[in-house]
Amino acid sequence: MSVELSNRGEGPASNGELHDDVSEGNLDTKRLLTPRRRQTGGYEEIAMDIGRPSPDGTALLLESMSHEIMRLRVATGGLAIFAVLATFVAIGLAITRWDASAPPPVGRSPCFDNSIYQDYGPIAKQIISVATSGPSFGDEIHKRLEKLCFTFGPRFSGTDALNSAIDWVAEEMTLDGLEKVHKEAVANISNWKRNEEWVYMLQPRLLELPMLGLGGSVAGNVQGQLIAVADWDELHLRADEVAGKIVLFNVPFTTYSETVQYRYRGAIEAGRLGAIGALLRSVSSFSMGNPHTGATRYEEGTQPIPFAAIAVEAADLIQGLLGTGQAVEVHLQMTAQTEAPAQAFNVMGQVTGGMTPDEVVVLGGHIDSWDVGLGAMDDGAGLLVCWHAVRLIHTLGLRPRRTIRVVGWANEEQGRVNGVLGADVYAAKHRDERHVLAIESDSGAFNPLGFTYLGPDSALRTMQALSGTLLGALNATQVVNGTGTGADVLPMYETQGTPALELLTDATRYFWYHHSVADTPDKMDPDELARCAATLAVIAYTVADLEQPLYIPR
Ligand SMILES: [Zn+2]
Structure with a gap:
């Protein structure tokens, strides 16, 4: 006997009043709720239908609780059915039992390594399957992201909300069963307050402009003619026009690392030439009228001027x-203040290594965010996919040779620019542990493609082989060398030479939302979150378990 479940949409969509309908006196509810049998072409259908009347009350439309009729088809027959069943059993065995001698998947990466496939193929397959075969894992991550964002609001350095969110992360990691969950204090973090701010265009007509002061900017109340420049060259060509004016850096977005230089240095360069204030075209690849903030800085010896995007x-x-030759006059008002440095925490939990626990694969994202939006993409989701990668390893009962640790790093957004970077504090405090790999997710937990890489060539080749062999099912086999790395793994690279990975994703949408009011949980997709967590879990687990360490820290 073979059993087949089929779904067939039938009848109108539920109007949510199903139970009222079946209780109406003009319906034969007993007949409707009784299983019926019907012979169709060698199959006997058993259907449990729940009926409701058509809108005009003359015909009966069928509808199940889920808008569909689940039909249990019981095949009748003899020997042929036994043969079908035997085939299913054989296929089932082939699927459920890993055959390490079977040929690897078609279309494999040129970096495919058969011995890695033999050692870690089954576990990688299990991790990917559990993370991605149903919606629940991605939904869990997304629900936690909503909880983090909606409960605490923006997690800006220097706020109580950030420290409450850090406490919550520690509590939840403990509930997940992670080991050695704790916080480590990070002193001297940024404490800049935005306060009231606005900018009006006064001439040629009155118009309030969407703006956000840049983090670290001084306050100011300045009004003057505006001069727009497209790059540093134009600023210096027109240097003698700048004094007493407000400079607009109207620099088209190319790459973040290139365009963001104007946000970092705009006030320094304009102030040096005697400007009274500066504005920045938001560093964004696509806009729906949302200005984008971010950190800026000053240099000693130049007059600090207010600077807003x-x-x-x-x-x-x-x-x-x-x-068109019209003069533009603007009035910029900012009341921002930099208060006494505050304290926050790095927060972490781990799966402790079974053989060499002081060798560590660390992965994470930053727990702080900007003060606008909810820090969902940047970097709530990044931290959550790292955290759930470790949670997945724990849930599957895996115990690698080395420790796998997830960290939510403090004060990334303004660290090193205006204050102390939480990841610098982590690297110093954990100097006596040997970090064999550091992974960060802070480029948007969208559809994963692989990793960017910074580190020695020997470890690069191993990373390419691991990704090429184990991440084919996720299409996440890229390991891109030479494009730099994330701020939170850089300190481990600098202090121990630890290879640094940044999760590489399809970041098309990243700079649409980045550092703006639009950075909210609706921008993140549960399936993509699950795929990111699976990618991270496969690499973190295998590197933590390799017989020879990926890298021996200096
Ligand atoms: Zn970030």
Whole structure:
């Protein structure tokens, strides 16, 4: 006997009043709720239908509780059915029992390594299957992301909300069964307060412009003619026009690392030439009128001037007006303050290594966020996919040779620019442990493609072989060398030479939301979160378990 379940949509979508309908006196509810048998072409169908009347009350439409009729088809027959069953059993055995001698998947990476496949193929397959075969794992991550974002709001350095969120992460990691969950204090973190701020265009017409002051900016109340420049060259060509004016850096987005230089140094360079204030075209690849903040800085010896980002659309408007020969005058008001340095914490939990626990694979994201939006993409989701990678390893009962630790690092957004980077404190405090690999997810936990890599060539080849062999099912086999790495794994590379990976994803949408009010949980997709966690879990587990360490820290 073979059993087949089939779904067939039938009848109108539920209007949510099903139970009212079946209780109406004009329906034969007993007949409707009784299983019926029907012979169709050698199969006997057993159907439990729940009926409701058609809108005009003359015909009966069928509808199950889930808008569909589940039909249990009981095949009748003799020997042929036994043969079918035997085939299913054979296929089932082939699927459920890993055959290490079977040929590897078709379309494999050129970095495919057969011995890695033999040693870690089954576990990688199990991790990927558990993480991605149903919606629940991704949904769990997304629900936790919503909880983190909605409960605490933005997790800005220097706020109680950040430290409450850190406590919550520690509690939840403990509930998950992670080991050695604890916080480590990070002193001297940024404590900049935005306060009230606005910018108006006064001439050629009155218009309030969407803006966000840049983190670390001084306060100011300045009004003046505006001069727009497209790059440093134009600023210096027109240096004698700058004094007493407000400079707009209207720099088109190319890459983040290139364009963000104007956010870091705009106030320094404009202030040096005597500008009274500065505006920045938001560092963003696509805009829906949302300005994007971020850290800025000053240098000793130059006059600090107030510096704010305006929406891309506002920058285009100003450029258009200037292009037609009209003078543009603006009034910028910022009341920001830098208060006494605050304290936050790095928060962490782990699966302790079974053989060499002081050798560590560390992975994580930053727990702090900007003060606008909810820090869902940057970097709540990044921390959550790392955390759930470790949780997955724990849940599967895996105990690798080395320790796998997830860390939520403090004060990434303004660290090293204005304050202390939590990851620097982590690297110093854990100097006596040997970090064989450091992985960060802070480029958006979107569809994973692989990793970017910074480190020695020998470990690069191993990483390429591991990814090429074990991540084919996720299409996440890339290991891209030479593009730099994330701020939170850089300290381990700098202090121990530890190879540093950044999760590489399809970040098309990253700079749409980055550092803006639009960075909210709805932008993150549960399936993509699950795939990111699976990618991280496979690499973290295998590197933690390799017989020879990926890298011997200096
Ligand atoms: Zn970030």
